[in-house]
Amino acid sequence: MGKGRLEAFSDGVIAIIITIMVLELKVPHHADIEGLTPLIPVFVSYALSFIYVGIYWNNHHHMLHATKSINGAIMWANLHLLFWLSLIPFVTGWMGENHFAKWPVICYGIVLIMNSIAYTILVKLLIRHHGEHSLLGTAFGSDTKGKISMAIYAVAIVVSFIQSWLGFALYIVVACIWFIPDRRIENKMNKEEEPYHG
Amino acid sequence: MGKGRLEAFSDGVIAIIITIMVLELKVPHHADIEGLTPLIPVFVSYALSFIYVGIYWNNHHHMLHATKSINGAIMWANLHLLFWLSLIPFVTGWMGENHFAKWPVICYGIVLIMNSIAYTILVKLLIRHHGEHSLLGTAFGSDTKGKISMAIYAVAIVVSFIQSWLGFALYIVVACIWFIPDRRIENKMNKEEEPYHG
């Protein structure tokens, strides 16, 4: 089963998710510059989520680039990931509108964890489909980066009960960790394609 | 006539449908966790519709994968299906906001039946275009699964006049039946592609 339409559909959904988030930036009804002040946290929240969705698109792109074929289970795992991604605009708007208060920040973290789990399931199914020793299997290895992220999300959620700004800061930390696209696959691929340059 | 743009356009429309449904999850204006309580039925309703649209995309994908070419009637049958799919966000929001009350649940069922009919028309036109003995024709056969679904939808609508939660439960049952992607085509294709392994 080809991966073309899966990529196209995922691109479509992720493109819509990343763009409808901006609709939470409600146009102020007055023309004063002060009208923008309450929008600053919404904007900060939007910018962080834009980066997160960008990271997911980037890694999704790399991962499917290394994929040769898919099956029914992989399609559902992919839709499961898209489901949790689709909840990011909601928690983004809630967190921004309430100036990074406790519960919105906690829920933002829960949605991030669910996305992380959904992504891991998708990777596992792709590796099972292609074999442990495939490009994908060896590139991901023990997935240290993914495990660290989930640990930080968990800490951020706990910390948010006391000081929600700290939780938010930890989400920025994870985004920084992932900002660089997943070079593991890229490196692996280059090595396999140019075996004599290694 | 090629099927490429039909797939691309359908993917685009379905991607938008599946994503704009989340806009019904209105961001609460307060930061309390209690603010999320009224959203629970909206969320449950969203999750079910996400699965339904996912099922349609999945089966649409499989069906067009087995399609070689299309014609004008097929393009309109496809747009007809997209029309009924586009009404899912409306009935989803109505059903969720009104906690699975009688009329919203009934209308949800009517939209599901219309989608089911539209899908059947599309399949019939594709089979007529490719021939009864084509991959598509033999894969669908008597379409037992589709007929059972429509029967359950009809029962769900009738039952909803008395107890709407029961109707909703029946929609979940149909979603479970279809959750597994349409293996009929997949199996057929594998058999034809690998004739000596059968």
Add this chain to the structure above:
Amino acid sequence: MGKGRLEAFSDGVIAIIITIMVLELKVPHHADIEGLTPLIPVFVSYALSFIYVGIYWNNHHHMLHATKSINGAIMWANLHLLFWLSLIPFVTGWMGENHFAKWPVICYGIVLIMNSIAYTILVKLLIRHHGEHSLLGTAFGSDTKGKISMAIYAVAIVVSFIQSWLGFALYIVVACIWFIPDRRIENKMNKEEEPYHG
């Protein structure tokens, strides 16, 4: 210059236009079936516009199928068409919400005329680019269907000043004329591809 991305971009924009129109079908806050009554004209208006946008997508698809390459002017003519198509959701919502009153029906007609003009400009530029004797040039010929449509739109606008329902009925007439995809190109192509079967 390839036509691939022009098709992809147009598909994206048209897919969004056809889908966001449904957002005008505002979810009623009550669960009574009576809550749907005021939505009936909005729904009728939506259904007509869905067919119109579907017709444009269909014809756009056929036209670009017969296109070999594009240039800068064609890209802008295409964006010009997309601009007027993007106004259809606005006039659709206005017409539906005001139960086919005079001014909304007139404005709906003006937007349809502008779309028709934009489409004609695009066709003319494509024919100039490919040559009068190309597949496109001979397929369109004198464009009788397009001219009749514009005449009916003009009559509908004038008639709407007296009786807006009559104007609306005329828009349905034009939709019926175009419902059948543009067989002119399809026929031409089949003839050229199978020259010995003619």
Add this chain to the structure above:
Amino acid sequence: MGKGRLEAFSDGVIAIIITIMVLELKVPHHADIEGLTPLIPVFVSYALSFIYVGIYWNNHHHMLHATKSINGAIMWANLHLLFWLSLIPFVTGWMGENHFAKWPVICYGIVLIMNSIAYTILVKLLIRHHGEHSLLGTAFGSDTKGKISMAIYAVAIVVSFIQSWLGFALYIVVACIWFIPDRRIENKMNKEEEPYHG
């Protein structure tokens, strides 16, 4: 790394941006023609932004057409451009709703400058990836057009503190400069492809 999905994703995001802007054209609740009067500045604002996003899509198309491969940094530079493009609907709505008042016009200019900077970064990274003497490198040269645009934006912002309509007029001037798609690349490509016809 292939450029296919980058193009597809960018097309998707730009298609959504150009289309959701029309949602700011709120449907009037009355059927009088007078109801459209307050929408005129919103419409003018929408038309200008539609042209701007169209210009970006056009140039993005030309630029990636001349691109052979991409890397991680280019993907992020592209997402950075999409981020600033995604803010155009917000400033468009704000400027239109407030009849081209001082602060909205200034902010519109700031967003245009940020888009211009983001585009320049993307071009620089693409040139660095392909080499100074590549098609892209020689086609862009000193990027006079880009520098003139940024200078006019800066003047427009300063001028808007005194007379915001003048600032808005300057944005129209820049749009006119760019209206013609970037023929630099097109010319270069034609020359390289047809070396004996030069």
